[in-house]
Amino acid sequence: MRMFKLGKIISESYKVLLGGVAIAIAAGYMLHSYSPRLTATILMMVPLINGLGGNIGSVFGARISSALHLGTIEPKLESQTALRINFSALGLMGLAVFVFAGFLLFGINLLGGTPFMTSLKAALAFFLAGLLLTALIALIALAAAFASYSRGVDPDNVVIPIVTSTVDVLGITSLLIMVYLLGV
Numbered sequence: 001m002r003m004f005k006l007g008k009i010i011s012e013s014y015k016v017l018l019g020g021v022a023i024a025i026a027a028g029y030m031l032h033s034y035s036p037r038l039t040a041t042i043l044m045m046v047p048l049i050n051g052l053g054g055n056i057g058s059v060f061g062a063r064i065s066s067a068l069h070l071g072t073i074e075p076k077l078e079s080q081t082a083l084r085i086n087f088s089a090l091g092l093m094g095l096a097v098f099v100f101a102g103f104l105l106f107g108i109n110l111l112g113g114t115p116f117m118t119s120l121k122a123a124l125a126f127f128l129a130g131l132l133l134t135a136l137i138a139l140i141a142l143a144a145a146f147a148s149y150s151r152g153v154d155p156d157n158v159v160i161p162i163v164t165s166t167v168d169v170l171g172i173t174s175l176l177i178m179v180y181l182l183g184v
Contacts, residue, residue: 019161024168041109041122042179048105049129050171052097054164057137060090061159064145068155075146090138098130118184125182129174136170137163 063086067073072082102123109119144162145155178184 019165021165024165026169039184041105041114041118042175042184044108045105045122045126045129045175046172048101049126049133049175050168052101052130053133053137053167053171056090056094056097056134057141057163057167058160059093060086060138061141061145061155061163063089064142065149065155065159068145068149075150077146087138090134094131094134098127098134101130102127121182121184122179125175125178125184128182129171129178132174132178133167133171136174137167140166140170 064073064083067082067086068075073080073086105126106119106123109122110116114122141159141163144159148155148158
């Protein structure tokens with residue numbers, strides 16, 4: 001007996017992957033349109049926030065998908081112990097990862113000759129953008145998992161592509177918002 005059907009996986013995945021390509025192009029266009037105003041410090045943060053956000057969101061999406069398959073959570077927005085535990089783990093992971101990365105960016109900027117206050121504001125912008133991204137991607141991963149599972153589509157085939165392509169846009173957007181608000 002086959003554990004999976006290749007045709008089903010491909011039919012469930014290809015639409016999401018094509019949508020991901022469109023979203024990634026939109027993210028690139030958005031970044032390009034802001035490029036004259038971006039410094040090297042800010043440009044250095046883009047792949048980092050997108051990579052970290054995609055990793056955190058993918059882990060969360062995979063955990064939710066597995067919990068749905070195992071029956072430890074139901075696709076409902078109500079108080080569920082396993083769902084609360086996963087959200088708590090996501091929050092702690094996002095906090096730890098973006099604090100650590102913010103400190104690294106701060107140090108790299110200082111070593112590169114960036115003034116102290118500019119380095120501090122850039123690190124704070126990165127940290128706050130990361131927290132915002134973590135919250136947004138949690139909602140998107142949860143919605144994608146619940147919606148796909150409720151429609152009989154295997155969330156393993158769609159959640160991670162949705163999360164990673166959406167992070168490209170949301171990571172850049174979160175970063176640009178925080179850079180603007182903090183005046184980096």
